[in-house]
Amino acid sequence: MKKADEAADGEPAPTASGAHRPEAGPAAGHAPAAHETVKQVLHRGIVTGALPGGTRLVQSRIAEELAVSTRPVRDALRELAAEGFVRVDHRGGAVVHQLSRTELEDIYEIRKMLEPVATARAAKYASSSSLLAAVELMAAMESENDGPQWADYNCRFHSVIEEAGNSPILVSVLKNLRELSALYVTHSILSEPDRVRCGNAEHREILRAIIERDPETAADAMLRHLDGTIRTLLNVHQIGTPRGRRSTV
Secondary structure, eight states, rough: OOTTTTTTSSSSBBOTSBBOOOOOOOTTTTTTOHHHHHHHHHHHHHHHHHSSOOOOOOOHHHHHHHHHHHHHHHHHHHHHHHTSEEEEETTOOEEEEEOOOHHHHHHHHHHHHHHHHHHHHHHHOOHHHHHHHHHHHHHHHTTOHHHHHHHHHHHHEEEEEHTTTHHHHHHHHHHHHHHHHHHHHHHHHHTTTTTHHHHHHHHHHHHHHHTTTOOOHHHHHHHHHHHHHHHHHHHHHHHHHHTOOOOOO
């Protein structure tokens, strides 16, 4: 089997967690470095819930699954640890970070301070292409019945709005915060399907205010949306209760 840092053809190889090695986009000029490929696979597994909090990540097993050496795995885990997605102990062992109730509340407290600001900026500065992308994502969410796919559209919807505000700093900070809570958003909509209906209605309010170039209403709609989300998350999850831990195989 070829290493990830060598040229390889065919379908992306799935990992035992259900994640797949990402394919290079059509505009890519070169294959990603091996550690970038590993990071993408693990990151996707974590934010979608395929690798739940508490999962032990064994470097040698990940390397075998992805057909790479252990060095790019180690580098990928180090980067994921710096971003808050995994914890690495003094011996180099890694575990998927498991949010506590306090941490989740902290994340949403910060999101509620910053995301309305980003939304207000979007109402001022959003381009026609950004608005079209948001409309398309909203339409996709309203016709989507698969929970994890809806959660992916939801994340992309928020990203489009944040990027439309033309503030790279806000985009960077909010991206990390949103992804850290993405696992719980996915679980909440699987446990509370009505949250999808409410979320879609809230997204319509947010987007309508942005299209109407009304920053104050847009910011208020986003704040109410985040309030509804965190209430659902805290109701659905007994966050901090240890789950059965497993390792990648």
